[in-house]
Amino acid sequence: MAPKRKPARGAAAEERDPDGMFRGVSAFIVPQGVQGRRLEVWKQRLVQMGGRVVEKLDKGSAAAGVNHVLAMDAKALLRVLDAAWLHRFRGSVVSFEWLEECLKSGERLPERKFTINHEEEFKLKKAAGNGGSGASQPAKRSKISLRILGISREQVTRIGRSIQMQMRIKVQEASSGGPSIYAPADLNRNITKIFGRLIDIYRALGDDRRSFSYYKAIPVIEKLPFKIESAEQVKDLPTIGKSLKDHINEIVTTGKLSKLEHFENDEKSTLLQSVKPLPISTQFSFKVRTISLFGEVWGVGPATALKLYEKGHRTLDDLRKDESLTNAQRIGLKYFDDIRQRIPRHEVSEMEKFLQDVGKDILPGVIIVCGGSYRRGKASCGDMDIVITHPDGESHVGFLPKFVQRLKEINFLREDLIFSIHSVDGTDSGVDTYFGLCAYPGRELRHRIDLKVYPRNRYACGLLAWTGNDVLNRRLRLLADSKGYVLDDTGLYLATRGSGGKHAGRSDAIVNCHTEKDVFDTLGFPWLEPHERNL
Template sequence: MGATIEDRLSKKVTHIFAMNSKDLLQQVDSEHLKRFKGNVLLYQWLEDSLRSGEKVAEDSYNLNLDSEEGNDPEKSLEGICSKPTKENNYSDEKLPHCKRIRFLSDDLKVVNEQDSSTSPVSSNPHAPVASNKDVNTSELALCYNPPDLNRNITEIFGKLIDIYRALGDERRSFSYYKAIPVIEKLPFKIESVEQVKHLPAIGKSLQDHIHEIITTGKLSKLEHFETDEKAQRLTITVIISDMVRTITLFGDVWGIGPATALKLYEKGYRTLDDLKNEESLTNAQKLGLKYFDDIKKRIPRNEVQDMELILQKAGEDVLPGVVIICGGSFRRGKATCGDLDIIITHPDGKSHKGFLPKYVKHLKDMRFLREDLVFSTHSEEGTNSGVDTYFGLCTYPGREQRHRIDLKVYPRDISAFGLIAWTGNDVLNRRLRLLAESKGYRLDDTGLFLRSTKGSPRLTLKTEMEVFDFLGFPWLEPHERNL
């Protein structure tokens, strides 16, 4: 799917991409578009093609330029994005919404033609490539928010993910997991299975499921799992709903995975109280069980903010200049949080080594940290990318209720990757990983690496914005990452 990006409409251009017809018509004269012989597509086509590794069929992505139909949410991404405010208006020079692309080959590459001869990537595969920073991020953040016009399908698939995950069937669980983001971003409501046959991650089995859902409003497979009366009539190989509910419950205990949950069910356990005398549980699992109700409760934002200040003050006591940030849903601006995700580094790039053990001891002396779940240090040995990790339980001052807390200490040169990963959300992290893979890289919380070379050095990217720029993903402020 090789292509070059053209800055202006010319005879060489074969495709024009835009978020919606309104923004396209602001950038390209309508008379020029009428004479254009190529295809005008929704920008979503590019993302879906990158995900599938090949060019997907274009029929469902045609952008209708008719003044009335062009604003139909089911025929344009106009329905996905909020209308621009005055602050969201663009000058012609910024052109964030439309790309005019000329396809050259079937290779999965997109390059800027005017920079192709001097591109840092072509001469140095580890050098970051800057992209346009003049994009107004507020509107783009909204544009990347899935419309999910097919919630009737994605909700059922979501339940099947939980069921198969609880049963330890990761293959089936993952097939639904891959399909959901493809379906939830469609700019139209699925009314026929023919509309999804070309989509990546939607095989014959899932097409049959979708056909049943849109014609009957339900899925018999899910009903077999959820209905006791029906489940009792199934063969012994089909798990009844009681088993599904129990394994799901056990899997909610911190430290207990699907395989362990299934073994506990097979031993005859049915409730959390039943598990209290199970000798095979690890100390961390026993703590997860003991404080199950505490851990499940959401934490108000103001309390998380108080605890972040406590952590920052304690960090300064141990190591002046240390940087401590609460990530997760708190950094994304949510009103409540499930736990505390704390990212730690130091600007000098070396003082972080050996910091975590001293920090944990200080927090325990303050009776802020109460119980340990996981504690591993690598910074002084240089193993595991030099990242130190602590998972445990903490308390809000004056209260005994336990809250989950994760402390991750990163070397300064890779802290941006940790900050992105631990801020989330899951949808954004998944998209960034897929985008990296499409460009031949592997992305995780410790860096960006070439996939083709085992043990390849990570790219030098010092800030979150540099990572977004290199991947070609529009910059999103933390509060805009609730995709």
């Protein structure tokens, strides 16, 4: 069970900076098409940075004191405010993107390019109401800022038509209660999922160059606010070369990628039974599958899997005869089938409660939370990621050895994989770690379990990282890097600068983040509840 969040402070004014970037902004916000929680975050940030939110508007008169109206788009705007009132209004009418981009850049940006053209939308609406037979042209919309992708103004112009076509669909979905346009879920998961699989394959083959090319492309594609339907839409994007463009074109055209299918074709039986030399392509496909299989054994990474293959091993039975395996790898091999079985959510819930009870018996007040896909609300889990701390910031020291010992005594923890203690001497950020196998009470079936104990001032980043998912973690770390930070599971740090002003690593200066929301707020990323993080 996740720790209870502290109630929001009643007055945002306690943190309000009257001279912040939104000083002088008095805004009326049109809520249509935006998730309630996200809307509240935006309002809070606007007020904290010197602005004011007007909750009610007298549509029969001039907007006294209001100088900004924010909305999702023209359609959402006209559902709440009539065209006559908007025509009289002398302030700025802008999309939420203006607010988003200001928060991301850390400065107040000119409203002009974010202006909503409500008059054009009203003309179309009126023409439709009068039974106009002419083909309606779509309402003009503010440009979607793609600076975060490193695309120049000229490149945006070239691909702008396609972007607007796709965004029209997404905005309509948002207006009917769908997700907002900020940091959308991966709309091109059909592409990024295939690229992710190719990363694993090339890593298994030891081809870091090809693996890295797909790795760089994924976050660029994830951030696109539209669904790719043509390779022409991505021809000017950074990191997307001719080869990747051809891959994307094949995926969006056929729904699959022949290269991946070639790798993953099951040629195992053919290879084992053939009496004639097989084509190189068939042998290569089998090699990929075999190395990938070895890589699923706990403790066997891509490099080790490749070495095992090169030693002549082709099956898991072959591995069992290899005397070079470490004890942890032998345990992973012994319980290979057990570890691959998913754990039902209700069993994870019962085990989390069990761990909390045992932990509090040892150390009253200890916080024990199961992260991962369980915390994100999934119906089953591959393993259990347990994140631990203590509110006083001191009592966590030395807790993990006692906790592990007690869990072994009651036959819950069965086999050890990794056990490292750093809280006592303060090394490695003072984080203690235990990886092992456990068994649901009354059973022998083994499940993977990770226990991580963090100092209180590092717990928020630890919980965030171990909750995931990997897409969100990657986005947050890239965003942190773009803002001069380094984010990992031990904290949010100020980045150090190397030659040429590039980031050289993390400094010792850690940003104080007491909650996960503090991390989101510091990075300017709207808050997502754990169940909203399945991106």
